[in-house]
Amino acid sequence: MALNGSPFLVATIVFALVLTLLTLVVWNRLPGPKAVRVGVRLLMLAVTQGAAVLVVLVCVNNSYAFYDSWSDLMGTQTGAASFEDGTAGVRQSSLSAAMPVLASFHTGSQGLQVADPIGPRSHIHGQLLVWLPPEYDDPAHAGERFPVVVLLPGQPGTPMSWFDAMNGQDELARLVEAHQARPMILVAAKSNTLGTDDAGCADLPGGPKTDTWLAKDVPAIVKSRFRVSNDPYDWSVMGYSAGGYCATDLAVHHPGVYHSAVSISGYNAPEAPAVTDHPALTRANNPLLVLRRTARQPDIALLLTGSLQDGDTVSDARALVGALRAPASGDVATVARGGHNMDVWQEMLPTAFQWISRHLR
Known part of the structure; x- marks a missing residue:
């Protein structure tokens, strides 16, 4: 999937919504000691916040076209065949x-x-x-x-x-x-x-x-x-x-x-x-x-x-x-x-x- 464009943006939005709904569903159903439940909840919050930030970053990239592909973002494209x-x-x-x-x-x-x-x-x-x-x-x-x-x-x-x-x-x-x-x-x-x-x-x-x-x-x-x-x-x-x-x-x-x-x-x-x-x-x-x-x-x-x-x-x-x-x-x-x-x-x-x-x- 291309880094910019509507398909990837829609995918990130769906991903963020699914994570948020999953967090709400399991929030009060976590088993184990209190310390473990608190730790898992903090991890879930961090992941959902990260997904929300990802949506924002994809929106910005779509608007300003900073990176056109995954290789552009990662710096892994082959810039030249010979130097x-x-x-x-x-x-x-x-x-x-x-x-x-x-x-x-x-x-x-x-x-x-x-x-x-x-x-x-x-x-x-x-x-x-x-x-x-x-x-x-x-x-x-x-x-x-x-x-x-x-x-x-x-x-x-x-x-x-x-x-x-x-x-x-x-x-x-x-x-x-x-x-x-x-x-x-x-x-x-x-x-x-x-x-x-x-x-x-x-x-x-x-x-x-x-x-x-x-x-x-x-x-x-x-x-x-x-x-x-x-x-x-x-x-x-x-x-x-x-x-x-x-x-x-x-x-x-x-x-x-x-x-x-x-x-x-x-x-x-x-x-x-x-x-x-x-x-x-x-x-x-x-x-x-x-x-x-x-x-x-x-x-x-x-x-x-x-x-x-x-x-x-x-x-x-x-x-x-x-x-x-x-x-x-x-x-x-x-x-x-x-x-x-x-x-x-x-x-x-x-x-x-x-x-x-x-x-x-």
């Missing part, structure tokens, strides 16, 4: 260099196109959820190549969070209908390649090559299957929290793939121990440090958003935008209230989609 040492240098790549990749997509929930391919360069066994705008199959748009927004979750988090908790597809469709945004293909990609541990969006020495997966494999797979633009100006990457940091880092290192990036409540310096344990890798994956040290900054556009009540989010955003020099450009968008949560991030989506639309070719 190679990462490089600490600044990385460059382009869509024109992406090798063609065939991936098998099927229609999943909410009409999403779903695939679980293995990246040909990263060897990461990832997940892709693709939302096609209504215009994609409209005869009036036949032959049109669409812009793409690659969506990255936080840590913990799964690609499905963009379509369940965030309702990104509904927000974009509403904006397109109101002529406030362009029709775009949304591609939510797995980025938590170390399971419950943060992979830091980098090619780790002896670990998964997350940067290669997101900068080379994902664009190649999408280009091989869908009618999308080849122009980097029509490719954007957006994430929230750890995914926001990742989006910025990808654009800084791969301007030939992603011309624009949106960081929703992200940060500048890597926080994943898998990255910070390596000083050279830490410096290479700090977008603020990389931009300050680059003689000629890449031609990218960045939108950094955050809540004024969310720690250093806004100060980090202002520092990064303040470090940009032409041809790089950037903007900061803030909300006055709210913490580090889905409600705030969802509130920022209209601004993000409208901004991305303005920066397409």
Whole structure:
């Protein structure tokens, strides 16, 4: 049974109710000495309370899509088929260099196109959820190549969070209908390649090559299957929290793939121990440090958003935008209230989609 979804939630509710009824039935029928009866009653109370907490946790996971499967929760999934040492240098790549990749997509929930391919360069066994705008199959748009927004979750988090908790597809469709945004293909990609541990969006020495997966494999797979633009100006990457940091880092290192990036409540310096344990890798994956040290900054556009009540989010955003020099450009968008949560991030989506639309070719 899947970790998220209604069947598992119903099962946990039934389990909690059965335990509660069983406790009520046997409460005054327990045999043995008083000390034994008291101990058994305390144990029953603890078990029923644990079942109730489980129901709450499953509800939260269904709402926020922190974990998509049991292997995600336990951290036992195989992140990659093989690993190679990462490089600490600044990385460059382009869509024109992406090798063609065939991936098998099927229609999943909410009409999403779903695939679980293995990246040909990263060897990461990832997940892709693709939302096609209504215009994609409209005869009036036949032959049109669409812009793409690659969506990255936080840590913990799964690609499905963009379509369940965030309702990104509904927000974009509403904006397109109101002529406030362009029709775009949304591609939510797995980025938590170390399971419950943060992979830091980098090619780790002896670990998964997350940067290669997101900068080379994902664009190649999408280009091989869908009618999308080849122009980097029509490719954007957006994430929230750890995914926001990742989006910025990808654009800084791969301007030939992603011309624009949106960081929703992200940060500048890597926080994943898998990255910070390596000083050279830490410096290479700090977008603020990389931009300050680059003689000629890449031609990218960045939108950094955050809540004024969310720690250093806004100060980090202002520092990064303040470090940009032409041809790089950037903007900061803030909300006055709210913490580090889905409600705030969802509130920022209209601004993000409208901004991305303005920066397409």
